[in-house]
Amino acid sequence: MELKLNNIYQKVADNLKEMIQEDWREIYLYAEVGEGSQTTYFFYYPKGSDEPIYSHDIPELFEVSEQSYLVLLDKQLECFRELLDVFIENKQEIWTSLTLHLGHDGKFEIDYGYEDILTVDPYEQQVIWEYKYLGIISEDEYDKKIIKKFLS
Structure with missing residues (x-):
């Protein structure tokens, strides 16, 4: 293997x-x-x-x-x-x-x-992944809400 x-x-x-x-x-x-x-x-x-x-x-x-x-x-x-x-x-x-x-x-x-993965929104998943691995926080308000929800 x-x-x-x-x-x-x-x-x-x-x-x-x-x-x-x-x-x-x-x-x-x-x-x-x-x-x-x-x-x-x-x-x-x-x-x-x-x-x-x-x-x-x-x-x-x-x-x-x-x-x-x-x-x-x-x-x-x-x-x-x-x-x-x-x-x-x-x-x-x-x-x-x-x-x-x-x-x-x-x-x-x-x-x-x-x-x-079928229960996860692909866009939200990518926003969270970019934050988690790259530290990217978009200026977009919707993206900020996604990250805030992820962190809570």
Whole structure:
């Protein structure tokens, strides 16, 4: 199992390196894979910057075709589906989401989530995730209410 997991983690890291068009120092990635729901996005910090870049902004920022970006994003989702399959095959607790923190040195941490993702509003989930992992608090009043509710 460990060898399979390491191979998948390496594919995820390689795919991220292919997607990001500049030098970076760290990446925070969210993914969910389950019946009825699958998504992934990430933020990365360019070297020398404290401002995170949202993955879905890459095509616009770096003149990457939307089609090329979506192909790479689908490859990323396929890696996470493969990861979930390894957990199932080895009778491990089934996760519904994960957060990957990857440093430029190759060191990484993964937090697995086990919540019922079909009962969670995807927008609210992302606002909370951005706050929890990146410290981002939007100026939007609705977003502030989401975070306030999360903290209470």
